[in-house]
Amino acid sequence: MSSPDRVSVLRQHGVTLVELIIFIVVVSASVVGVLSVMNVSTQRSADPMIRKQALDIAESLMEEVFLQSFTYCDPDDEKVSDAANAGECLVAEAMGPEVGESRYSATTPFDNVNDYAGFVMNGIVDLTGTAIPALAGYNAVVAIAEAGTDYGLAAPEALRITVTVTSGNVSIPVTAVRFRHSPNFAP
Incomplete structure (x- = not known):
């Protein structure tokens, strides 16, 4: 080569x-x-777990709110079973808790759906007021607004309830509507 x-x-x-x-x-x-x-x-990778936990908290708090009375009068009012409107009550229900009511009180707990309006929970706490350490990073807010006109009713005949649970950059809102289908029923 x-x-x-x-x-x-x-x-x-x-x-x-x-x-x-x-x-x-x-x-x-x-x-x-x-x-x-x-x-x-x-x-x-942990995000789905945080989202699922936030959704569970929101649904649990929504169920707690839904289990309350939705009456014209405060459930402690003697006219609660007879009142056909808020004007017939001795103590009419209004948005937000009545004086002295608290979600955590054994003697004067929230007793109507609208008592939860504006409720804020920083760190998840059970009904006795005991903080749940594993859920300390979650916060919950309850917003309630009259929604009857959206359904062809008088405004106070339905409430739109929104429970929003947040943790870090995750925010899970759950919304439902509660209708006053039986105004004189107080469980």
Whole structure:
């Protein structure tokens, strides 16, 4: 073989330093991209658990609100079973709790749906007022607004209840409507 043939054969048996450096840069960029995606996925892997827990808390608080009376009068009012409107009550129900009522009180607990209007819970607390340590990172807010006109009724005949539970950057709202279908019923 002549000398030029030998040079062309040698050039085909390896990579140059420039090719090797370009290869390393391309592979490094690819690895960084893949690891970045995996890092984001790993950070968000607990997110479904947080969302599910927030939804469970919101649904539980919504059920608690729904189990309350929805009467014209305060359930302690002697006219509660006879009143056909709020004007017939000695103590008419209004948005928000009456003086002295609290979700956590054994003697004067919330006793009507609208008592929960504006209720805020920072850290989840049971009905006895005991904080639940595992749920300390969650907060709940209850908003209640008259919604009867949305359904062809007088405004106070239906309430739109929204329970929003948050934890970090996760916010789960649960909304329902409570109708006054039996105004003189107080459980």
